[in-house]
Amino acid sequence: MVKWWCATGLVCRAAEAEEQHQEAPQEEVAEEKAEETPSEEEAPVEEEEDAPAEEEEEEEEEEEEVHDPKPELESSCKPKCVKQLLALQACEKRVEEDEGGEKHCTGQYFDYWGCVDKCAAPKVFRKLK
Amino acid sequence: MGLLGMAGSAYADEAEHGLAAPSYPWANDGWFASYDHAAIRRGHQVYKEVCAACHAMSLIAYRDLIGVAYTELEVKALAAEIEVEDGPNDDGEMFGRPGKPADHLQPPYANEQAARSANGGAYPPDLSLICKARHNGPNYVFALLTGYRDAPAGISVRQGLYYNPYFPGGAIAMPRVINDGGVEFEDGTPATSSQMAKDVTHYLAWAAEPEHDERKLIGAKWICGALLCLYAMGYYKRWKWGPLKSRRIIWDVVN
Numbered sequence: 001m002v003k004w005w006c007a008t009g010l011v012c013r014a015a016e017a018e019e020q021h022q023e024a025p026q027e028e029v030a031e032e033k034a035e036e037t038p039s040e041e042e043a044p045v046e047e048e049e050d051a052p053a054e055e056e057e058e059e060e061e062e063e064e065e066v067h068d069p070k071p072e073l074e075s076s077c078k079p080k081c082v083k084q085l086l087a088l089q090a091c092e093k094r095v096e097e098d099e100g101g102e103k104h105c106t107g108q109y110f111d112y113w114g115c116v117d118k119c120a121a122p123k124v125f126r127k128l129k
Numbered sequence: 130m131g132l133l134g135m136a137g138s139a140y141a142d143e144a145e146h147g148l149a150a151p152s153y154p155w156a157n158d159g160w161f162a163s164y165d166h167a168a169i170r171r172g173h174q175v176y177k178e179v180c181a182a183c184h185a186m187s188l189i190a191y192r193d194l195i196g197v198a199y200t201e202l203e204v205k206a207l208a209a210e211i212e213v214e215d216g217p218n219d220d221g222e223m224f225g226r227p228g229k230p231a232d233h234l235q236p237p238y239a240n241e242q243a244a245r246s247a248n249g250g251a252y253p254p255d256l257s258l259i260c261k262a263r264h265n266g267p268n269y270v271f272a273l274l275t276g277y278r279d280a281p282a283g284i285s286v287r288q289g290l291y292y293n294p295y296f297p298g299g300a301i302a303m304p305r306v307i308n309d310g311g312v313e314f315e316d317g318t319p320a321t322s323s324q325m326a327k328d329v330t331h332y333l334a335w336a337a338e339p340e341h342d343e344r345k346l347i348g349a350k351w352i353c354g355a356l357l358c359l360y361a362m363g364y365y366k367r368w369k370w371g372p373l374k375s376r377r378i379i380w381d382v383v384n
Contacts, residue, residue: 025157066309069320070275095282104283104300106144113148113294118273121151128327129168129318 069127070120077119084112144284148294149273150265156204156331161189161349163342164335170198172332175325178312180256183248185236186258191231197335204230211235249289250301260330260337267334269295274326276303289337 078085091105145336156165173194176186191208195201208228213235228235236255238244245252260266273295280292280299289298307322307329314320335341 066319066321068323070308070321070323087322092282099284101283105281106284110143110148110294112150113278117148117151121153124323125154125327128321128324 070124073120073123073127074116077116080119081112082113084108084115088112144298144299147297147299148276150268150295152265152273153268153327155267155334156333157341161345163345164197167197167316168328169329169335171277171316171318171325172328172330172335173198173309174314175312175329176256176332179325180308180329182237183244183253185238185253185255186257186336187236187255188232188233190231190233191228194338197334197339201230208232230375233341249302252305256333256336256363258337260334262337266337267330270333271326271330273301274307275323311339 088105088108089112091108095103095105139237143318154167157163176184181376191204194207199207208230211228211232212225213228213232214223215226218224240246241252251315254262260270263269277291277293280286284292284299286300287376289305292299293301306325309322310320311322312320312325318324338344
């Protein structure tokens with residue numbers, strides 16, 4: 001969603017993200033054209049070399065594997081939440097060694113994921129339309 | 130959730146309330162921001178293809194979508210896809226007919242008992258007002274849909290339930306339904322699970338507060354007008370009181 005102030009020329013991250021989104025498909029179109037012209041002109045030997053590359057591109061276009069940005073962003077936030085992560089890992093170790101079956105790590109889990117969420121939340125939407 | 134010892138009683142509250150959802154930067158955040166109607170359209174598609182199998186939205190009529198996510202012709206076509214029970218006819222019988230824009234979105238189950246029996250005893254709530262019915266609604270819904278994770282060490286949920294830290298108690302009857310590529314958007318947006326969750330949450334936010342755009346418009350106009358009035362009234366008061374406040378009173382001796 002482009003906010004109203006983007007039109008005034010002020011710095012606008014949403015507009016930049018849209019530009020990047022438009023650049024990516026244009027790059028793909030340019031690559032296709034570059035591959036088509038050599039394969040038409042060159043000998044069959046070179047066509048074979050180009051064929052796997054073209055096949056790969058065709059496969060990419062047919063099976064567009066959508067890549068969810070959220071898990072990546074969450075793992076990129078790990079460095080900011082190291083303290084909580086170490087506490088969680090220490091707790092997991094204690095629970096593993098526990099015989100009573102009553103210990104659990106909900107508190108440390110919430111602390112860690114709360115920290116990761118707070119770090120990742122502003123970033124997730126920038127990667128989405 | 131497992132019994133907790135005395136020292137653990139404080140921690141019981143955490144799981145009970147669920148992990149607090151973070152604040153996501155929604156398109157309609159802010160005093161002057163409206164809904165992202167393209168997202169509402171995509172979100173309705175996600176609801177229809179993924180969520181409507183279990184969740185009703187009985188308070189929303191097809192005509193509510195006109196001018197919000199679809200044109201009138203599109204809404205008529207959407208409504209006509211479903212069959213609605215109407216009647217009784219002159220013979221006293223109920224009959225089926227294609228839907229009209231005035232019809233409400235049809236629930237997947239005839240009643241709550243049928244819904245519970247089809248979902249292991251759990252009732253998939255009606256989503257018409259879910260964003261107002263849950264604390265921090267849109268953030269909660271988005272976090273819930275994308276927040277299915279492995280349970281922390283020491284926590285296990287029984288067969289038939291799934292762990293979700295945002296759900297109060299942690300054990301939710303709904304499995305993860307929003308997965309990458311689950312829906313094909315007609316505008317070509319890549320259907321990642323975050324995208325689908327964001328759009329369906331935006332759609333649910335609209336469903337709970339359809340007056341939102343108009344409310345903010347009216348609010349902006351009236352607050353602007355009120356500020357002008359405030360200025361005018363202040364000026365008028367100062368103008369009327371000016372002579373009084375600037376008079377001189379002379380006390381003199383009476384001879």
